[in-house]
Amino acid sequence: MRFAGRITEWHDEKGYGFITPNGGGDRVFVHVRAISRAGPRPGPGLQLTYQVERDGRGRMNAVSARPAGRDKPAARGGRSPKGVLALACLAMLVAATAWLGMPALVPAGYAAMSAITFIAYAIDKRAAQAGHRRTPESTLHLMALAGGWPGAMAAQHWLRHKSVKASFLVVYRTTVLLNLGALAAWIFEHRA
Structure with missing residues (x-):
């Protein structure tokens, strides 16, 4: 009912x-x-x-x-700008490999860290639901800073985990900016 x-x-x-x-x-x-x-x-x-x-x-x-007023539940895990953005970022890294002459290890590293980070979010969500010991937020932030932020972004969307708490999201967005800044500096340094 x-x-x-x-x-x-x-x-x-x-x-x-x-x-x-x-x-x-x-x-x-x-x-x-x-x-x-x-x-x-x-x-x-x-x-x-x-x-x-x-x-x-x-x-x-x-x-x-x-x-109220919605007759049917919405499909969970559908595509949204946030979920698609995570995949688009990884695709741009692959494109930058060819265009800017970056080593193939760069997008491969981002993809690997994203997969590891996504899995860490899934494990943390399962632990939260079961009332078990959680992954420290600082660990999730370090993984994002190390290049796993696209995986974190995808997990926030598709798993609906760590997507509401404002203080967590502020630090997460800071890790994204720091990581992209470091990547841009590295690219600039190696192109000069």
Whole structure:
């Protein structure tokens, strides 16, 4: 059975909040993973339809939530500018190898680090869902800085992991800029 309600409290950095059912009743916990990617970013006032499940402690949690007025859930993991951008960056590195005369090891290194980083995100997401020990955020940032940022970008999109917490995303974007700056400096140095 689907219910309808409105988000009345939202913690964007942590990716969760609470829904107050239309017509009253107890608030229901909702995590960003339970909300369809289609539609506006979750926040206070967003109207949702959702199903309810009890967790291991008997608390009510919203699942299969989507913005009110959407008849069908959106397909998860579809292409978006962020997911496609990650693949496009790797393709540009391959093209730059031929055009700028970069060694083939450069795009190969980015591809390898991206694959490793994507896997690290997947392992961390699984650990988070199971309540096990997590991969430190600093480790994920170092992997991105070392050239795995396209894989991190793809994981944030397709796995929906580490894609909401604002403080994490600020550091992640900084690692991308630092990595690209170092790559540009290296290219400039070797072309001169």
